[in-house]
Amino acid sequence: MLKRIASLALLASLSAGLAFAAGGGKEARKQNWKFEGVFGTYDKASAQRGFQVFQEVCAACHSAKYIAFYNLGDKGAPFYDPAYPNSNDNPVVKAIAKQFTVTAGPDSSGDMFERPGTSADKIPAPFANEMAAMAANSGAFPPDLSLITRARYNGSNYLYSLLTGYKDAPEGVQLSAGMSYNPYFTGGNQMAMGAPFIDGLVEYTDGTTASVEQMSRDVTEFLTWAADPKMEQRKGTGLMVMIYLFLLSLLLYGSYRAVWRDVKH
């Protein structure tokens, strides 16, 4: 009977899954990620490199407005350091924040002013507003990246495939002015964003060779964390909850058998 209930649940989840397999673009290439699975955790070194790529390349056009600098030092985050349970005090986080310029104010005379970032600030957006972003990018709006891997079907594989998937347009495909060909792009095969990476574009502080694949992988790792920053906490809690519920079920089943012991049913 329980098997039947479980299979019903499975059926429902499958039919739900079917709903979302739709969308344009070539099927994303499946990668192996450390964050997958019940025990999955983020690859911190990769996510740190990914932040460097984000900061030096992506952030020129893309915002990540839901991420505050202190988030980078939270538990489960790329720059978490157990010595600083309050991530605002994490020196790495503070140093990163300082590299950004933040508009603050108004001051006592009513003017906005610029100052270096602090760990309490959100990562500042590269453009003042959507129209400014579009004006600087020939009419295309570079989307906010804080949720990008969850806002696309099969997001992490999609993002990796997209970043490494730029190609010359095949014969017969007429590209519009300023567009690049990418078979993975959900909005058709033409993309306003050109290939963002070339080999050696960034110089990794940890000495890793910055190939296009490596940078794509690292930035995907970072953005997957950005979209789901509580994943490690959630999976850890989930494991405890599952163990608890399993033991509770055993106890309740035993109680059920005990109560019904002398009853024919």
Added chain:
Amino acid sequence: MSGSSNYDPKTGIEKWLDARLPIIRLGVDTLIFPSPRNLNYWWTFGAILAVMLVSQLITGIILAMHYVPHPEHAFDSIQHINRNVNFGWLLQPMHAIGASLMFLAVYIHMFRGMYYGSYKNPREMIWIVGMVIYLLMMAAGFMGYVLPWGQMSIWGAIVITNLFSAIPPEAAGQSVTQWLWGGFSVDGPTLNRFFSLHYLLPFLIVAMVALHIWALHIPSNNNPTGISIKTKADTLDFHPYYTIKDAFAIAVFFMIFAWFLFFMPDSLGHPDNLIPANPLSTPAHIVPEWYYLPFYAMLRAVPDKLMGVITMFAAIGILFVLPWLDTSKVRSMRYRPLAKLFFFVFVLTCLGLGWCGAKLPSDLVFATGVNEAGNAVGFTFVWFSRILTLYYFAFFIVILPILGLVEKPKPRPLSIEASVLGDTKGGA
């Protein structure tokens, strides 16, 4: 059963209170009442739903403390809850996934009622109140899905509220839509009123659940044999026998809930709903949550908009009169071989309609060839959903009424007790 009471106040305080406000008597008689001794695990979904409702209320009330019902802030406030509010990362998905799992449980609960004939005399009112609860759940679920103000939120709201514009203008269709929106499009006022109603509806559901349980206490539970309770030997007290069985089932159900919640929280949602609402950009494929998909398929199966809307609402409306469409006096389909067969086809039809609802009407179920332009042609989902819609209605309007008259039921046991003693495997 009504009339008798199992409560005997012993202390002075209890006697004093019982003479003035017999609330302990109410509680005792709600829990200690004779239930058929042969209820199987399909009967545990009522208790599962009650617990899920409480879970939804608790998580929802806390979420409302942090949520901002404003088009500029709604999406951000959901992110704020998930990223910055203590345990918000747990509460928000728990509420969203809890809604999905509640619908899963309610569908099993309804299919169980249909299979065992729980809607039949004398339980028609339990069924009808249950259908009111289901309708309220659909409304609450729909409005709740709008609140995060993502792309599917706003476009789902646009599609559903526009259904009312199918009402001809001379019958006030346009003004109904504008009245629902609070303006000329789905916008801030719509979001605000949906939030208000989304907070209200669960309390109406609680009230209806009270009526549902009250009505249940008049004839007591139906049971897998469908035979009425005849003697005390047919019954067991609800507490402790079914409270403990339900508790076990709830724990197992919560393991499924927890699995989705902790390990695949995005699997029941749509990625587009994590893109902020943009009324100027229509998603490629607007789909509702999975629990509305069968009705969405019916809506799109009919070429005429008004008829599509009528078909969709009729699909729910017809459930209200089910007790009078089924002409068979035998409750349980255990003893109705033909009805059982048609019922399983009906379940598959509902799942099939769900599949159709997730696809574009022009998608192919299977291809039969290629046309001159080189595109595959074949059996499309719109035709598949038309066939399934036809069966859905035929099941209620043709099959059940006729079957009751022509089907020869199998012999039934004399009593619940006899069925239990004859069947050594037990009810579960």
